Amino acid sequence: MNLADSTPAMNSLLGSEADSQRTLYPYVTGTSVVGIKYKDGILLAADMGGSYGSTLRYKTVERLKPVGKHSIIGASGEISDFQEIMRYLDELILYDNMWDDGNSLGPKEVHNYLTRVMYNRRNKFNPLWNSLVLGGVKNGQKYLGTVNMIGVHYEDNHVATGFGNHLARPILRDEWHENLTFEEGVKLLEKCMRVLLYRDRSAVNKLQIAKITEAGVTISQPYSLKTFWDFSAFKNPTVGAEGSW
Amino acid sequence: MDSGDVNAPHSMGTTIIGVTYDGGVVLGADSRTSTGMYVANRASDKITQLTDNVYVCRSGSAADSQIVSDYVRYFLHQHTIQLGQPSTVKVAANLVRLLSYNNKNMLQTGLIVGGWDKYEGGKIYGIPLGGTVLELPFTIGGSGSSYLYGFFDQAWKEGMTREEAEQLVVKAVSLAIARDGASGGVVRTVTINKDGVTRKFYPGDTLPLWHEEMEPQNSLLDTLSAASPEPMVS
Numbered sequence: 001m002n003l004a005d006s007t008p009a010m011n012s013l014l015g016s017e018a019d020s021q022r023t024l025y026p027y028v029t030g031t032s033v034v035g036i037k038y039k040d041g042i043l044l045a046a047d048m049g050g051s052y053g054s055t056l057r058y059k060t061v062e063r064l065k066p067v068g069k070h071s072i073i074g075a076s077g078e079i080s081d082f083q084e085i086m087r088y089l090d091e092l093i094l095y096d097n098m099w100d101d102g103n104s105l106g107p108k109e110v111h112n113y114l115t116r117v118m119y120n121r122r123n124k125f126n127p128l129w130n131s132l133v134l135g136g137v138k139n140g141q142k143y144l145g146t147v148n149m150i151g152v153h154y155e156d157n158h159v160a161t162g163f164g165n166h167l168a169r170p171i172l173r174d175e176w177h178e179n180l181t182f183e184e185g186v187k188l189l190e191k192c193m194r195v196l197l198y199r200d201r202s203a204v205n206k207l208q209i210a211k212i213t214e215a216g217v218t219i220s221q222p223y224s225l226k227t228f229w230d231f232s233a234f235k236n237p238t239v240g241a242e243g244s245w
Numbered sequence: 246m247d248s249g250d251v252n253a254p255h256s257m258g259t260t261i262i263g264v265t266y267d268g269g270v271v272l273g274a275d276s277r278t279s280t281g282m283y284v285a286n287r288a289s290d291k292i293t294q295l296t297d298n299v300y301v302c303r304s305g306s307a308a309d310s311q312i313v314s315d316y317v318r319y320f321l322h323q324h325t326i327q328l329g330q331p332s333t334v335k336v337a338a339n340l341v342r343l344l345s346y347n348n349k350n351m352l353q354t355g356l357i358v359g360g361w362d363k364y365e366g367g368k369i370y371g372i373p374l375g376g377t378v379l380e381l382p383f384t385i386g387g388s389g390s391s392y393l394y395g396f397f398d399q400a401w402k403e404g405m406t407r408e409e410a411e412q413l414v415v416k417a418v419s420l421a422i423a424r425d426g427a428s429g430g431v432v433r434t435v436t437i438n439k440d441g442v443t444r445k446f447y448p449g450d451t452l453p454l455w456h457e458e459m460e461p462q463n464s465l466l467d468t469l470s471a472a473s474p475e476p477m478v479s
Contacts, residue, residue: 026375027373027374027375028374028375050379052373055394057373058371058379060379061379078377079375079377080346080375080376080377080378083377083378084346
C-alpha cells in the first residue's frame, strides 16, 4: 500500500509551488531536554509537555525514548517529526539486529545517523523540526551528543536544547564535574529543570529522568517538582518603592 | 521558538470531543459549518464512520477532513478484508496519521479517532495539526475547545460510567457552543463499545442554559398578555 506512504508529488525548485514541499513551522512542540554524563553513564531529563502555540495542550508526551540497547534519545520541537524519527530509528535498529553478527549500533553511530538525516533534510529545505539529544554507553565508553534541525551537531559532557542552553548549561558549567554519583546527577538535573519551570513559559511540571548505563536503559515514572515562592521579596515586592510594580 | 504571530497555530471552527469510559468511548461534536461569517450548514454531522467499530470527529477544513476520512475508510475497508476481522482503533489512527503527517503542508484538519476493538477495548487518539498521534484518556479539539480546557481539568475523572461520560460530553459541547461563534447547532454523540454503536442527538432546546442565556419563548406577546399591566418598560 504505497499511496499513503509515498512522498507528495514532485515539485519544481524553490519558488512558485515550493511551499507545498517544505515544513514551514511547527505545531505541537516539546521544550528543553537536558543531558549530563555521570560516573556510570548518562542522565537525561525532559518534561512531558506538548505545547500548541502558547497553549499548554498535552501534558503526558514522552520525549525520552530508548534506542536499541545502548542509547537514549530526547527530543524537543515538533512532536510529529519526533514520532517519524523514532520510526526511522526503529527501522535502523531492526536492520542492525537482523545482521545477527554480534555487533550492535552504539550511541556514536546512532548520533551520526541522525546527523546525516537532519542535515540532508535541511539541504532540501524540508527540515525535521527538532533538536535532539542522544546519549549512551557502550563498552564502558560514555557518549553524549546533540543535533538539531539545521544539522549542527556536537558532543560534550553536558548538553541541552532550547531554553536549556540558556538556563541549564550555565548551571552545569559551574556545578558539573567528572564522576558525579547517580544521586548528585539527579539533583543537578532537577535543579536545572526547576529553573526551567520557573522561567520557561512552555515548561510543565511533570517530568521524566532517564538513565543509561552499561547495564541498560531506565526511564522514570512521571513526577513533579516542588517550587518555592515563600520569599519576603515576593510577598512584598514594592516595599521601599511604593507605587512601583 | 516562533517566527511571529502569523505562524502560531490557529484554531478551527467546531468543537469536538473524545472521551473514554469504563467499557468504551464517547465521541461528541457540534453541528455548525461556517464559510466566513455565514453558517453554511447548521446541522452537519462531524462524527464520521470509518469502520463498524471506529469513528472520527472532524475539525478544521471541511474539505480536508472529508477527504482524509474517505481515504482512511477506503484503506481500512481493504485492511479489514485482508485481515479477516475488524481492524483495530490503533490501525485506523495510524492511517489517519500517515495522511496528516505526509501532507502536513497542505492539510488543515485536526481529528479525533475513537472506537472499540477486542484487544484494547475503547481507545481515543488525538491527531492535531502536523500529524502527531497521541493516545489519550480524553481529548478535545476545534476552536471551541479553547473554552473547555479549564472545564475538563476540573470535571474529568478516570473510570466514569457510560451515562456520566455522555453527560460530560454533552455539557462540554454545549458550554463551548455558548462561547464560540464558530460552534453551534445541535450536539451529536456517538458511543462505541463491545455491543456496538449508538448515535444520539441533542437539539438546542434540550441543552442546559448558561450564563445570560434565557429560556426561549414563542413570542413577546406571550409575556405581554400574561404579565403585569406594564410589561413594556421604557
